[in-house]
Amino acid sequence: MSKPHPPINMAESTQPVPFIDLVAQYQTIRDEIREAVDRCFETQHFILGEEVTLLEQEIAQYCDARHAIGCASGTDALILALMALGVGPGDEVITSPFTFFASASAIHRVGARPVLVDIEPHSFNICPEQVAKAITPRTKAIMPVHIFGQCAEMEPLWRLSAKYKIPIVEDSAQAIGAEYRGRRTGVLGTIGCFSFFPTKNLGGAGDGGIMTTDDPELAARLKRLRVHGDMGGYNHVEVGYNSRLDALQATVLRVKLRHLDSWTEARNQNAARYAQLIQSNGLQDAIELPQVMKDRRHVFNQFTTRIKDGRRAAVIQSMKEQQIGCAVYYPIPLHLQKCFDYLGYKPGDLPESEKAAAEVLSLPIYSELPANHLERVIEGLSTALGRQNTLPFRQTQPPQRRAA
Ligand SMILES: Cc1ncc(COP(=O)(O)O)c(C=O)c1O
Numbered sequence: 555m556s557k558p559h560p561p562i563n564m565a566e567s568t569q570p571v572p573f574i575d576l577v578a579q580y581q582t583i584r585d586e587i588r589e590a591v592d593r594c595f596e597t598q599h600f601i602l603g604e605e606v607t608l609l610e611q612e613i614a615q616y617c618d619a620r621h622a623i624g625c626a627s628g629t630d631a632l633i634l635a636l637m638a639l640g641v642g643p644g645d646e647v648i649t650s651p652f653t654f655f656a657s658a659s660a661i662h663r664v665g666a667r668p669v670l671v672d673i674e675p676h677s678f679n680i681c682p683e684q685v686a687k688a689i690t691p692r693t694k695a696i697m698p699v700h701i702f703g704q705c706a707e708m709e710p711l712w713r714l715s716a717k718y719k720i721p722i723v724e725d726s727a728q729a730i731g732a733e734y735r736g737r738r739t740g741v742l743g744t745i746g747c748f749s750f751f752p753t754k755n756l757g758g759a760g761d762g763g764i765m766t767t768d769d770p771e772l773a774a775r776l777k778r779l780r781v782h783g784d785m786g787g788y789n790h791v792e793v794g795y796n797s798r799l800d801a802l803q804a805t806v807l808r809v810k811l812r813h814l815d816s817w818t819e820a821r822n823q824n825a826a827r828y829a830q831l832i833q834s835n836g837l838q839d840a841i842e843l844p845q846v847m848k849d850r851r852h853v854f855n856q857f858t859t860r861i862k863d864g865r866r867a868a869v870i871q872s873m874k875e876q877q878i879g880c881a882v883y884y885p886i887p888l889h890l891q892k893c894f895d896y897l898g899y900k901p902g903d904l905p906e907s908e909k910a911a912a913e914v915l916s917l918p919i920y921s922e923l924p925a926n927h928l929e930r931v932i933e934g935l936s937t938a939l940g941r942q943n944t945l946p947f948r949q950t951q952p953p954q955r956r957a958a
Contacts, residue, residue, distance in 0.1 A: 571918060571927045571934070573879025574753055578922035579817075586809045594805040605804040610764070612811055613748075616731070617740030619766035621773035624799030625780045628727040628749025631763035632660035634797060635723045635745040636695065638775040641666050645694035649725070650680040651887040651899075652907040653699040657725045658888045666694065668897065670889045672904040676845045678702060678858065678914075681906070682710035689718055696722050700729035700739050702883070702916075703755065703821075703855035704847065708734050708742050715743075723747060727763075730756050731818050733851035740766035745776070750807055755821070755855050756814050762803040820921035821854040824928060828857060828917065831932040840865065840939050842913075856883055857919035865939070866915055872938035878931055881916045 580587065594605060606624050614622035625631050641647060643665035649657050651670035658668040671684035678701045685696055696715060698706035708722075715722050722743030726732070729739045730748055740746030748754075750762030765776050778785055783794035829843050842860035846852045861869050866882075873880045887907040889899035901908065917931050 569927075569930070570877035571879055571930050573881055573916075573918050574920045575922060576752060576757070576920075579920070582922065583809060583813065587806060590805045590809050591802065594802050597801075600801050602798050603801045605801045605808065606799050609799070609804040609808050609811070612808060613740075613764050614766060616811065616814075617738045617746065617766050619741050619746065620768045621770065621776075622740075622764050622766045623773060623776040623780065624804065625763045625765060625776075626797040626799065627761040628725075628747060628751060628754075628763040629656040629660060630780075630795065630797040631727075631747035631749070631765045632656060632697075632723065632725060633663050634776055634779050634795065635747050635765055636660060636664045636666065637779055637794075638745065638772050639695055639721050639723070641694045644692065646690060646692045647695045647697055647723075648680075648685050648688050648693060649697040650699045650701070650907070651889040651904050652678055652884065652910050653701055653725065653888065654727065654884065655888065655891070656727070657697060657699050658894065661697070662894075667692075668888070668894070669693070670887075670897070670899065670904060670907075672906045673910065674707070675906050675910065677704060677707070677847050678910055679704065679706035682707050682714070685711060686714055689714065689720070693718065693720055696720055696743075697725055698722065698743070699725040699727075700732055702844070702858050703729050703732055703853035704844075705729065705732050705734035705739060705742065705850050707847070711743075721745070727751075728754065728855040729853055730754070731814060731851070732853045735849045741768060744769065745772060750803065755818060755853055756807060756810055758803040758810075759806045760800070760803060762799050762807065764799070817921035818853045820923075821857075821919055822852070824919050824921075824923055825852070825854050825857055827925070827928055828919075828932070831929065832859075832935075835932060835936060835941070837932070837935060837939065837941065841935065854919050856916040858883065858914050858916045860910070860913040861915050862913065864912075866913060869915065869935065869938040873934050876934045876937060878934040879918050880931075882914060883916050884914075885911055887911045 610622040645666040646669045647661040648669045652673045661668040671688045674681045680698050724743040724746040726739035726746045727749035732739045746766040748764045750758035779794035780797045783790045783792035
């Protein structure tokens with residue numbers, strides 16, 4: 555049974571509710587960040603160096619991986635991972651169409667062909683049966699994307715990987731700390747790729763990324779690929795990239811990593827509160843909640859609902875009028891993006907991804923989200939759906955008792 559919730563403070567109920575508020579997070583760690591940034595400036599070491607090495611060790615430990623290699627962004631992490639695995643022209647890599655653009659663009663960027671297969675409707679993650687059907691002799695990697703902070707179904711992918719000897723590159727950009735059967739992302743495949751984009755659960759003060767692996771040879775290759783393929787001493791054994799993680803980013807990220815688990819806990823509490831309010835206010839016929847699948851730890855980078863019956867556009871419009879943040883991740887599945895016309899997909903080819911793209915709506919979930927803002931999101935959704943009068947927290951008086 556869900557607990558009754560306190561009445562909303564009506565005086566505060568007209569405040570705008572941002573979708574994310576990074577200032578609120580910064581305010582809680584300002585002194586720690588400033589002290590760390592000062593330390594970095596005092597050294598004047600800005601590229602790689604000790605702070606990056608320490609962050610790499612700490613992330614490796616956090617993910618239970620043997621190696622972690624920092625780089626300039628999550629996109630670069632994916633590109634470098636594919637390069638390190640030798641993926642290139644003529645190869646195919648299977649991934650999800652329901653993700654941020656970079657998952658597929660990284661495949662394109664290394665000269666390979668993105669093969670996009672449909673998702674499972676309840677998790678929004680790649681469907682292993684569809685992956686199995688898409689494997690060809692040209693398949694050189696499988697790239698599950700742990701979308702919105704929840705791990706893809708890995709067990710069948712592990713079996714396919716072992717059977718066909720195809721490595722798995724995890725796109726863990728949104729899922730640091732997420733777990734599948736007690737194991738964290740980053741060690742659920744051959745290479746794990748993370749983004750430190752500021753809105754991620756572990757976000758830097760700019761772009762950044764990291765790759766994790768248990769394989770020492772891959773780790774060594776990733777390390778040199780990020781510095782122009784240099785083995786050291788201007789000895790370029792292959793052509794790589796300039797994709798290094800800044801020391802300043804590492805400095806900031808090391809401070810934030812100390813808080814990551816408590817922030818993740820707060821995101822989970824927000825998710826639980828949303829679920830409770832959506833249910834207790836009878837909105838579940840119009841709003842489908844995100845599902846936490848069995849054996850997973852969801853880290854809720856996004857709290858992504860579905861708005862049913864074609865009402866999403868109207869709901870978004872109303873939320874905008876009420877100044878309540880919400881967002882659509884992602885409105886166009888990648889198989890229907892103009893730049894991927896050459897792949898030959900057409901509308902209707904990947905129906906679950908297209909349906910998700912038409913229905914999803916993400917609600918504010920960031921760790922510092924004030925309780926009254928969260929309640930206002932529900933109030934706003936109720937208004938948007940024409941239900942405002944049925945909300946218990948709208949009732950300022952307890953229901954009248956009938957005379958005995
Ligand atoms: C699923 C996914 N993959 C890849 C990326 C790329 O990361 P970055 O923005 O750090 O390049 C992102 C980031 O937005 C992402 O969400």
